[in-house]
Amino acid sequence: xxxxxxxxxxxxxxxxxxxxxxxxxxxxxxxxxxxxxxxxxxxxxxxxxxxxxxxxxxxxxxxxxxxxxxxxxxxxxxxxxxxxxxxxxxxxxxxxxxxxxxxxxxxxxxxxxxxxxxxxxxxxxxxxxxxxxxxxxxxxxxxxxxxxxxxxxxxxxxxxxxx
Numbered sequence: 826x827x828x829x830x831x832x833x834x835x836x837x838x839x840x841x842x843x844x845x846x847x848x849x850x851x852x853x854x855x856x857x858x859x860x861x862x863x864x865x866x867x868x869x870x871x872x873x874x875x876x877x878x879x880x881x882x883x884x885x886x887x888x889x890x891x892x893x894x895x896x897x898x899x900x901x902x903x904x905x906x907x908x909x910x911x912x913x914x915x916x917x918x919x920x921x922x923x924x925x926x927x928x929x930x931x932x933x934x935x936x937x938x939x940x941x942x943x944x945x946x947x948x949x950x951x952x953x954x955x956x957x958x959x960x961x962x963x964x965x966x967x968x969x970x971x972x973x974x975x976x977x978x979x980x981x982x983x984x985x986x987x988x
């Protein structure tokens with residue numbers, strides 16, 4: 826059997842978990858984890874070994890990009906549920922996924938910008954700056970919304986300027 830025939834045979838049989846891990850740059854355990862979470866799928870060969878379509882490599886790349894953007898795995902799985910298990914992910918598929926995450930990413934970016942811009946004077950709710958918070962948050966009214974840096978997160982008044 827020559828090398829071309831060997832490659833054709835491998836494509837028909839699918840990739841081993843080790844090959845998927847090597848080609849995607851993740852650990853074998855991560856490949857198994859993604860499969861358990863429903864992000865990718867495999868089939869079993871006659872020897873009951875997992876075999877993956879080469880199309881899982883693109884799905885893994887999408888998962889990695891989404892994770893770097895801070896999208897939780899649960900939400901990634903929900904968003905990718907429309908993808909057929911063995912089909913190649915298309916540009917249109919990626920566009921659909923990216924649009925589904927856009928608002929969430931825009932919100933996260935806005936909160937991070939508020940945090941960055943306000944870190945020099947306040948951590949958000951009066952823990953360190955009684956003078957500022959006595960003006961911005963008299964009697965700790967915002968404290969009723971829960972712990973944490975409320976002004977730098979979702980409770981930030983749109984008109985509030987940290988400078």
